[in-house]
Amino acid sequence: MEKQRRNTKGKQLVMEVFQHEAGALCHADIVQRLAGKVDRVTVYRILQGFFDEGVVHKISAENGKTYYALCHDCSAGQHADNHAHFYCMGCKTVLCLEVTGQPPQLPQGYSAAEASWLISGYCPSCNAV
Amino acid sequence: MEKQRRNTKGKQLVMEVFQHEAGALCHADIVQRLAGKVDRVTVYRILQGFFDEGVVHKISAENGKTYYALCHDCSAGQHADNHAHFYCMGCKTVLCLEVTGQPPQLPQGYSAAEASWLISGYCPSCNAV
DNA sequence: CTTCTTATTGTAACTTTGTGGCGTTAATGA
């Protein structure tokens, strides 16, 4: 049977951080923004929980860090495929772009659970420099 | 001016490992395969060097590890875009697939250095179980 | 072949990222 979920202070705080931010955030970003209000380990668990519930995307960026971003066009448990994650090599930020595009056909025997573009480059502010 | 590159024993050994392997490898894979012949830190530096030269791709997989794979259809400094990285959630291996597909159009002001699909799912052997 | 320069290596110490165990706290349903 399903394990029940509780709406705790920690989850609310982490969710607020996401809602006040346009782009994706990594674990360290969130911990810093919460300024000691929620334990480091708890934040890991909350993020994993959000991911399991399908509330956030998980993005492994080029810098080896894992970023998280709120899902907007995804139904629970099923992430949308027409999705691109942009990593700015200048300011090391990640953001989600809604794009159209069919994921490629996989060879025989392969099955896909999730597919997304990963694009790295420079964002407008870093390009301007 | 350009910093010169030297062709060392370590680089040769790491390159041989890549050439004997079909898929992508992470740092730990390589160190293990070299069985103490090259130091852990040196392997990090060699991989970073290969990446800077455009000899290998860098792939951040879902498990938080960074994988490396030889570039085949990429010219120096310019990676090919028609590329997909497949991560098997079963055996935790990564491989490159040659696929066709236009990367999405980016919003105004953004510039892309590299674009690739990141697909996670199950490979034929893990699907068969 | 010897010498010089400096890119590269190995070693150690350290930072960052992420996980597991455990006793305590508090969110929910009765």
Added chain:
DNA sequence: TCATTAACGCCACAAAGTTACAATAAGAAG
């Protein structure tokens, strides 16, 4: 209000990756 147990904080630990520095060895020059 009380009982259940999901979730929390804290600790220790594992793995990934970086930095500093002295020693080594490519490659170029003589």
